[in-house]
Amino acid sequence: MKLYHKTLFIALLFIGASCTDVIDVDVPEGPIRLTIEASLDWEKGTTGNEQTILLSTSTPFFDNQGNTGVTGATVQVTNDNDGSEFVFNDQNNGRYTTSLFVPVLGDTYSLEVIYEGERYTATETLFPVTDxxxxxxxxxxxxxxxxxxxxxxxxxxxxxxxxxxxxxxxxxxxxxxxxxxxxxxxxxxxxxxxxxxxxxxxxxxxxxxxxxxxxxxxxSASEDYYNYLQLLIEQFEGAGDPFSPTPVALVGNCINEDNPDNVPYGYFRVTEMVKSSYTFE
Known part of the structure; x- marks a missing residue:
């Protein structure tokens, strides 16, 4: 009887294996787009002059490529109120930095990124944050x-x-x-x-x-950034929920001035912030 059971198990195992087919699913891939992470956050009590902007490219869903940092771009932020210009220097790893930025509450700032012959722009206002x-x-x-x-x-x-x-x-x-x-x-x-x-x-x-x-x-946040965050968090929290709306590409405030169809990802924000930490007792 034990031999019969063992033989039957092996037979079923081979039958199951023979019925297993490998199915290749073609996942549609969108175009590679520039991703702009330009968060100029000014911490209260500091000068706020050291700032970093990150540029990278989007990747296909199953792509394991680790570093997609963009180099060779031209990055500049301008204070629209007084015309001050702040050049962000290419660090050759996707990071663009400056140590000369001057944050002024209530002023409006414009970002300009030139990459592969196309010009990307965005505008934000620096609002104060309460303590x-x-x-x-x-x-x-x-x-x-x-x-x-x-x-x-x-x-x-x-x-x-x-x-x-x-x-x-x-x-x-x-x-x-x-x-x-x-x-x-x-x-x-x-x-x-x-x-x-x-x-x-x-x-x-x-x-x-x-x-x-x-x-x-x-x-602090502008109304536009508030709306962007709202969509971002709702999509993140709804991931995996079969009843949630189908996620869509989240477009920030950056505009491609030369090719409107080649929309970048990411957001340009200028904020004042306070930071702290808490240890549970």
């Missing part, structure tokens, strides 16, 4: 009243339309938690936002423990 008034921990603000969470509070200036970007980065995680904030319902009041992690073995999420450290960045 963080307190950072605390609790267990009663979030979804689970037994899980540690960090709370960030700030006072929103009254009668001014403000947009904010709040970033939490646990030092135990690779990806940050992002919040886009509009002061429509908090104008002139103190607002508090919390960040908690609820344990999930399937997604390898572990709740906060005493001693864990969270880095916090609070930035």
């Amino acid at each position: 963080i008034s307190s950072i605390t921990q609790s267990v009663d603000q979030g979804e689970d009243d037994e899980v540690l969470e960090v709370n960030v509070s700030f006072e929103d200036p009254a009668d001014i339309e403000n947009y904010y970007f709040l970033r939490f980065q646990s030092r135990n995680d690779l990806l940050p938690e992002l919040f886009y904030i509009k002061d429509e319902f908090i104008d002139g009041n103190e607002a508090t936002f919390y960040y908690e992690k609820i344990e999930d073995e399937e997604d390898n999420i572990v709740e906060f423990q005493p001693g864990d450290i969270v880095d916090i960045t609070f930035l």
